[in-house]
Amino acid sequence: xxxxxxxxxAIKEKAEKEILEIKxxxxxxxAQHSIVTGAFMKxxxxxxxxxxxxxxxQSTADTWTKIAEQLDQTVQTWSKETLQNEFFYxxxxxxxxxxxxxxxxxxxxxSSFVAKPGDRKAFEIQHGKLLSxxxxxxxxxxRKVEIMSKSPKTASGLPTREGL
Numbered sequence: 001x002x003x004x005x006x007x008x009x010a011i012k013e014k015a016e017k018e019i020l021e022i023k024x025x026x027x028x029x030x031a032q033h034s035i036v037t038g039a040f041m042k043x044x045x046x047x048x049x050x051x052x053x054x055x056x057x058q059s060t061a062d063t064w065t066k067i068a069e070q071l072d073q074t075v076q077t078w079s080k081e082t083l084q085n086e087f088f089y090x091x092x093x094x095x096x097x098x099x100x101x102x103x104x105x106x107x108x109x110x111s112s113f114v115a116k117p118g119d120r121k122a123f124e125i126q127h128g129k130l131l132s133x134x135x136x137x138x139x140x141x142x143r144k145v146e147i148m149s150k151s152p153k154t155a156s157g158l159p160t161r162e163g164l
Contacts (some may be wrong), residue, residue: 011088039061043057055161063112089164092145106130
């Protein structure tokens, strides 16, 4: 009986640790998406990108890049098998990964435009698509976090993955 109790305790602790991690990733991604998108739109609204605007954008992009490099190293270790076998909330970590990748692609496109502005109409189409995809990925993540946070516990107090 004590081995079963220890096993259940380990599962509870693992799930609680994952919930904290996931919430931290979610908050970071949402905040960075908002900051970077806002900074880019300030630059993009100008007809011509001047040095001060480019510098302000670069500062924001540099902050994102530092965060993205760390996240990238982490999410690269999250294969489908790893997410399925080593995480209690693997499907939510997968949503974190998707939100990160979508945001990274968006910022990469925005940075390329600031560095070398091209055809605004063609860019707007591509940007709109990536912006929509990143927002959708963040919304999916947000919904999964809500479901995960409200998931009922079993009679013995173990976490569940209901709705995930």
